Amino acid sequence: MNLAARGTAVWRSLGLLPRLAAAQGLLLLCAAALITLLFARQYHAQLAGEQAAKARLLLDVAAPLVAEQALIGDYAAVKQLLERQATVYPEISRLTWRWNGRDRVVVRPDVPREEVPGWFQRLAAMPEAHATADIRLGGADYGRLEAVLDPTRAQHALWRATLHNLALSSSAMLVLMVALFFVLRANLRVLRQLADAADRFRHGDHTVRVRPGGAREVRSAASAFNNVAERMQGLLNDLSESRQQLREQLHFSEELIETLPLPLYTKNRQGRFTRVNKAWEAFFGAGRAEMLGRHVADLYLDSPEIAAHIDVMDRALMRNGGLQTHDATLRTRRGEDRQVMFAKTTLTDADGHVIGLIGAITDLTELKRAEHQARAALIEKTAAEKANQAKSLFLANMSHEIRTPLTAIIGYSEALLDVRQSMAERIEGIRTIRQAGRHLLGLINDILDLSKIEAGRLEVECIPVPLFDLIDDVVALARPQAEAKGIGFAVEPVFPLPAKVTTDPVRAKQILLNLISNAIKFTEQGQVSLRVRHDAVGGRLVIEVVDTGIGISAEQLVRLFQAFSQADASTTRRFGGTGLGLALSKQLAEMLGGSICVDSAPGRGSRFTVTLPVGAIDAMMHGADDIRRAPPPEDARTTAPNLKGRLLLVEDNPVNQRVIALKARHLGIEPRIVENGAQAVEAALAEPFDLILMDMHMPVMDGMTATRTLRARGYTGPIVALTANSTQEDRQYCLDAGCNGFLTKPIENAQFTETLRRHLQAGEAAPAASGEPLVPALLWQDPDLVELARHLHERFVAYGAALQRAQAAGDNEAMRTLARQMKTAGPDYLAPQLTELIGQLEFAATAGNRQSTQDLVAKFDALMARLQLPSPPDGAATPASAADTPLVSDLLQESPDMADLVEYFLERLPEYEASLRTAAAAADLAALKTQAHDLKSVGGGYGYPLVTQLAIRMEASILAGKLDEVLGQIDEFARLARRIRAGEATRPAGSQAAYRSS
Amino acid sequence: MRWYFFVLAMTVGWTPATGAPAETEAPLGFGVINQRSVTLTAQAWNPILGYVGKKVGVPLVLKMGRTAPETTAMTVRGEHAFAYTNHMFTVDRDRLGYKVILRMQGEPIRGAIVVRDDSPVRSVADLKDARVAFPSREAFVGYWLPMDHLLKSGVRVQEVFAGNQEGAMSQLQFGEVAAAAVNHKLLSRYGQREGFRYRVIWTSDPYLDVPIVAHPSLPPRLVEAVRAAFIGMAEDPAGRRALQASAEALGSPEVWRFVRAEDAEYDNYRRFYRTTVVKGNP
Structure with missing residues (x-):
């Protein structure tokens, strides 16, 4: 026990290094002994096995040799053999060959003795190796061979190997021990430094660090210590800084609460104020000294109901927790009413129990006011944006509206240049261009009117106008629109009505036409009605335009009369239009002292009501029979007047020269034409003119200067300005320069006629005015279209007969139908008066005014009787003298640069003739007809109307199947062709004479 | 070992071949002329001699010298009751009286x-x-x-x-x-x-292969028994096994088969020895 206790004490006194060395040494010693033991055992077994194997090998080798010698019977040879084996294997202690029951040969060699300690021999005792083998050859027995091997040599080898192994193990372990010692000593030094550093850190040396060294684990431990020390040092520093910041923040919070402009307060659970800030004091006009510890009721002494409301809300908050906001209207101590919002939340202690609440008061009074203003501004802005959008949309629409007719104009103009077009196609093209031009003019007038109204520059006049003149004019234009669309149109006068109204007839018609056009546009089926009644009390004329169209929604109604606005953008796409009409109408109505209102709903149609002041009433109409229309002006209503006098046309543009000259000639005046102001002054001063038509924009000297010059030189004759500018300013400018009037381009026939009539004398033989032969308008445009004019004339003569019959039968409906048919048959090409007459007839027939229809049918007949057509040309009757006269193309008369075109026609003439003759020889009527038809078109087109006339006759002959006539006509064509070629040869010297003679 | 010892033994203790083999029977020498090594010869012939010995009831023991002359000398000395040899047809040895009883089946040798x-x-x-x-x-x-x-x-x-x-x-x-x-x-x-x-x-010209000859002193019954045993080997399963073992020992695909031979069939040997110019004894 004493020894054990002493051993324990010594062990405890040892450091880690000696302990590890001792334990490690002991373990290594044991390991060396064990390894040696295991090795010895293994080697012992190996040696024993080797001994046995050796004996077996010896026998395997020796046995067959012994057998052979035994067969021969040579025993001496067997003995020699066995002895030789014994020298090869020194371990052999005995070799015996035994046959037939006795030992024939026995060999016993001396085994050398080896030095092995006795204890080892006993410890690793090894038996003798003993082996036997039977000797057989081909199944025959030749005895048995036995070998015995001595273990002494094997034991010696085992002893030597064990000693060697022990020495090797011991050396290796010693080296290991020394290496371990050094490694451990180095690492333990770092551990001692760690312990020392930890102790210093504990005593306040926070900067102490250990230099990492030694094994990875030791380095990690040192690094971990350093990291912990670093972190802790940082935390201690942060803690110190945090305390300081906390103090500063507390101070800042105090100041923040006090300086916040937001009234803040806290209350305890009993609802008593525990804290308020300066803003609160300022808001309520109450000091904190006064209010702390007091109840809300003490704050609102004059408004107990407010105090009660707030108290109820506070209690609810403290009961339910969370955040509470509510609006309230408070009255401060200063007596101001403020709209505020309370935002409150509960205050809790560390255990989460509610100990009171904190509240903030936001004064919303100013905010609400600002919000109200902002909303108003927003509405305004939105409206402005909408207006802007509408304007953009309007521009887009305008662009479309202007482009559409322009496209038609350009397209048809280009088509007209195509010489292959027939005259009928040309006329149709010209009509389209005129229509498109008028549409464009109307559009521009609308825009100008609207801009004038906006600029306050539109002037209206007030003159007494027969009511039904006004209405007739409107209806005359509106009814065709309605009928073209297949809907009905009705005029519903409610008598009594004033015979005349004092207003601006142009603007009033503009308003009504606009409303009616709109109504027709938006009505797909049903009808449009124009109702007229008199509001005797208000002294107003009430005109309603009622339709059965798509109607207008309430929302659309609001914007309906705004400029640049249709019901919506899709409407524009569907129905077209600029959105200007209603705005313009409304403003015009207001300018006329009236108004427009609308009553409509989607799907139920619309009713636009126009009220206009009637003015002084001199007579009332009580029925249709009282209707008295103003006598139609003598000019346009019947026929063009026959005037006389001298007219000077000052115009630089050749097209305008021709157009105006044509119009003048139509009135019986042959104008003298000069091209600029200087020539005009010279001409006017040289000889007096009854009228000067003065273009304003010309080269050399403009119209304005020329007028001033003439007036300055004492010229007193009338001068009428021709201007494309239609504004009041322009007109005034013209008048100021000395003009007596003005005509706006493009010049309308009616205006032109009226102007000329005003300044020139009527022609002679006034009674003949109504009976004077009229040349069809078509021939004015192209004197060579006589065939076409004749054809038209015949149709209208037939219509006239039908009219007579319908009138005799009193069939108004038939007359109306006839009138409509005649309108589309092209009466303009015969006489513009005819068109107007037919329009009036249609109206009268619709209104059922028997007297009027009678008058109008009579006028129609009279007009038709005046139309005079040249007698049909007869090729055979062509004077022989003219037969060989050279022919020059009209085209070259108009524009000599068309020579190439005419030459092309000339080149084709023989081809035409040959084709005609070939077809005639073959009696091919179809080919002849095609050729004749072709010639009819191209002849006039290339400026040879005689060719067209001939072709027309030829066509008639072909249709009648008169081939002999056709042959004659082909000869005639050949003569014409010769004349044409001759004309081309004489050009340009004889061109004028040749043309006239044709 | 002199042949007469065998003869004595035969006369005392011979039992017919059909009888059970006598345990105490003295073995008879069987010489095989040295065509191969002694060991290979023993491996080839011992299985056959074992079978025939058992069959006739008298053990047949292979006896031979290191060389052919030694073996032939042993035959001449009468140490072999039977011998597989063709050396006994010379003029001198022919007189010893060995008779041909068997030969291996096969073509004549050249x-x-x-x-x-x-x-x-x-x-x-x-x-x-x-x-x-x-x-x-x-x-x-x-x-x-x-x-x-x-x-x-x-x-x-x-x-x-x-x-x-x-x-x-x-x-x-x-x-x-x-x-x-x-x-x-x-x-x-x-x-x-x-x-x-x-x-x-x-x-050369063809000669029948090496025969098995029997000593003239042997009882004809024994000789016939031995002849029958050799001839019948191929038909007996034990005999076939012995012949197969012999062939395997020689590494030969062919199995020996013994057929009856008559002494007169080997007279061409005798004629040759009488006319040859070669000197000495085979």
Whole structure:
């Protein structure tokens, strides 16, 4: 026990290094002994096995040799053999060959003795190796061979190997021990430094660090210590800084609460104020000294109901927790009413129990006011944006509206240049261009009117106008629109009505036409009605335009009369239009002292009501029979007047020269034409003119200067300005320069006629005015279209007969139908008066005014009787003298640069003739007809109307199947062709004479 | 061991072959002329002798010398009751009275002189003064027949004795000699086994293969029993196993089969020995 206790004490006194060395040494010693033991055992077994194997090998080798010698019977040879084996294997202690029951040969060699300690021999005792083998050859027995091997040599080898192994193990372990010692000593030094550093850190040396060294684990431990020390040092520093910041923040919070402009307060659970800030004091006009510890009721002494409301809300908050906001209207101590919002939340202690609440008061009074203003501004802005959008949309629409007719104009103009077009196609093209031009003019007038109204520059006049003149004019234009669309149109006068109204007839018609056009546009089926009644009390004329169209929604109604606005953008796409009409109408109505209102709903149609002041009433109409229309002006209503006098046309543009000259000639005046102001002054001063038509924009000297010059030189004759500018300013400018009037381009026939009539004398033989032969308008445009004019004339003569019959039968409906048919048959090409007459007839027939229809049918007949057509040309009757006269193309008369075109026609003439003759020889009527038809078109087109006339006759002959006539006509064509070629040869010297003679 | 001891033994204790073998029967010597090594000969013949001994009831023990002359001497001395040899037809030995009783089934044997396939030797005449290997001076087809021909052809050669047939072929194979004189029957088997290519330049007239001869002193019943046992081996499963073991020991695909032979069938041997120019004894 004493020894054990002493051993324990010594062990405890040892450091880690000696302990590890001792334990490690002991373990290594044991390991060396064990390894040696295991090795010895293994080697012992190996040696024993080797001994046995050796004996077996010896026998395997020796046995067959012994057998052979035994067969021969040579025993001496067997003995020699066995002895030789014994020298090869020194371990052999005995070799015996035994046959037939006795030992024939026995060999016993001396085994050398080896030095092995006795204890080892006993410890690793090894038996003798003993082996036997039977000797057989081909199944025959030749005895048995036995070998015995001595273990002494094997034991010696085992002893030597064990000693060697022990020495090797011991050396290796010693080296290991020394290496371990050094490694451990180095690492333990770092551990001692760690312990020392930890102790210093504990005593306040926070900067102490250990230099990492030694094994990875030791380095990690040192690094971990350093990291912990670093972190802790940082935390201690942060803690110190945090305390300081906390103090500063507390101070800042105090100041923040006090300086916040937001009234803040806290209350305890009993609802008593525990804290308020300066803003609160300022808001309520109450000091904190006064209010702390007091109840809300003490704050609102004059408004107990407010105090009660707030108290109820506070209690609810403290009961339910969370955040509470509510609006309230408070009255401060200063007596101001403020709209505020309370935002409150509960205050809790560390255990989460509610100990009171904190509240903030936001004064919303100013905010609400600002919000109200902002909303108003927003509405305004939105409206402005909408207006802007509408304007953009309007521009887009305008662009479309202007482009559409322009496209038609350009397209048809280009088509007209195509010489292959027939005259009928040309006329149709010209009509389209005129229509498109008028549409464009109307559009521009609308825009100008609207801009004038906006600029306050539109002037209206007030003159007494027969009511039904006004209405007739409107209806005359509106009814065709309605009928073209297949809907009905009705005029519903409610008598009594004033015979005349004092207003601006142009603007009033503009308003009504606009409303009616709109109504027709938006009505797909049903009808449009124009109702007229008199509001005797208000002294107003009430005109309603009622339709059965798509109607207008309430929302659309609001914007309906705004400029640049249709019901919506899709409407524009569907129905077209600029959105200007209603705005313009409304403003015009207001300018006329009236108004427009609308009553409509989607799907139920619309009713636009126009009220206009009637003015002084001199007579009332009580029925249709009282209707008295103003006598139609003598000019346009019947026929063009026959005037006389001298007219000077000052115009630089050749097209305008021709157009105006044509119009003048139509009135019986042959104008003298000069091209600029200087020539005009010279001409006017040289000889007096009854009228000067003065273009304003010309080269050399403009119209304005020329007028001033003439007036300055004492010229007193009338001068009428021709201007494309239609504004009041322009007109005034013209008048100021000395003009007596003005005509706006493009010049309308009616205006032109009226102007000329005003300044020139009527022609002679006034009674003949109504009976004077009229040349069809078509021939004015192209004197060579006589065939076409004749054809038209015949149709209208037939219509006239039908009219007579319908009138005799009193069939108004038939007359109306006839009138409509005649309108589309092209009466303009015969006489513009005819068109107007037919329009009036249609109206009268619709209104059922028997007297009027009678008058109008009579006028129609009279007009038709005046139309005079040249007698049909007869090729055979062509004077022989003219037969060989050279022919020059009209085209070259108009524009000599068309020579190439005419030459092309000339080149084709023989081809035409040959084709005609070939077809005639073959009696091919179809080919002849095609050729004749072709010639009819191209002849006039290339400026040879005689060719067209001939072709027309030829066509008639072909249709009648008169081939002999056709042959004659082909000869005639050949003569014409010769004349044409001759004309081309004489050009340009004889061109004028040749043309006239044709 | 003298033959008469055997005769005595036979007369005292012989039992018919059909009877059970007597345990105490004294063994009879069986000589085999040295055609192969002693060990190979023992491995080939011991299974056959074991079977026949059991069959006839008298153990047959293989007895032979290191060389053919030794073995022939043993036969001449009467140490063999039966012998597988063709050395007993010389004029002197024929007088000893050994009688042919059996032979191995097969074609007659011939003597042959062979050279290496790549040898320039084309005929026997080319062998003049050349080294020619023979199995032994006693070999009939291996020495006597070829040497007789060489001598009668006037060709003298340097004789090299290899001890046995295969030894002579080995000498040729390893270039020790220009030609070898051997039993024609062994040639193909040797060449096949050793992968040796050779060319035969001469062959002798045919002679029946080596016979088994019986000592004239043996009782005819015993001789007949032994003859019957050898002839019937191939029909008996035990006999077939013994013959198969023998063939395996020799590494030969052919199994020996013994057939009856008459002494007169070997008279051509006797005639040869009477006319040969070769000196000495086989």
